[in-house]
Amino acid sequence: MDNATYSYVNDCTPLTNCKSGRKAGGSTVVNMSHAAKKPPNDYLIWSLCNTLYVNFCCLGFMALIYSIKARDQKTLGDMRAAQECSDKAKWYNILASGWNLLIPLLVLGLLVLLVVHLGSSEGTFDFFGEDGFQSFMKLFSR
Numbered sequence: 848m849d850n851a852t853y854s855y856v857n858d859c860t861p862l863t864n865c866k867s868g869r870k871a872g873g874s875t876v877v878n879m880s881h882a883a884k885k886p887p888n889d890y891l892i893w894s895l896c897n898t899l900y901v902n903f904c905c906l907g908f909m910a911l912i913y914s915i916k917a918r919d920q921k922t923l924g925d926m927r928a929a930q931e932c933s934d935k936a937k938w939y940n941i942l943a944s945g946w947n948l949l950i951p952l953l954v955l956g957l958l959v960l961l962v963v964h965l966g967s968s969e970g971t972f973d974f975f976g977e978d979g980f981q982s983f984m985k986l987f988s989r
Contacts, residue, residue, distance in 0.1 A: 884926070886926065887933035888933055888937075889914045889915075889921065890917075890937055891914045897911075898911045910939035910940045914933075914936040
């Protein structure tokens with residue numbers, strides 16, 4: 848459609864002052880390579896689980912903070928800062944998960960050792976007998 852159909856004065860178009868304000872027709876280049884990258888993961892669910900479970904030395908809480916920061920930076924479009932926060936959240940989650948698994952494994956190992964010791968010839972005793980408590984205390988006094 849040309850401007851004659853709308854009968855504008857001096858061949859001007861809306862939102863421009865006049866003919867000299869127009870830009871020459873050209874091509875538009877859109878760089879799509881940046882959009883093809885996958886945004887960094889924020890590990891929010893993993894951080895939330897680590898925060899609610901044991902949470903040794905507040906590692907799960909730190910992971911949750913960095914997960915939220917990574918999500919905020921991703922929303923703002925700063926992918927470099929989002930990737931840094933995502934990496935920190937990942938490592939705090941790994942440390943928190945390691946501690947969360949280590950504590951029950953240690954307790955289980957101690958229980959197994961106690962059962963093995965009680966099953967051996969020198970560790971057998973009657974818990975509810977007359978000397979049950981003294982025999983039990985002798986196990987730990989060596």
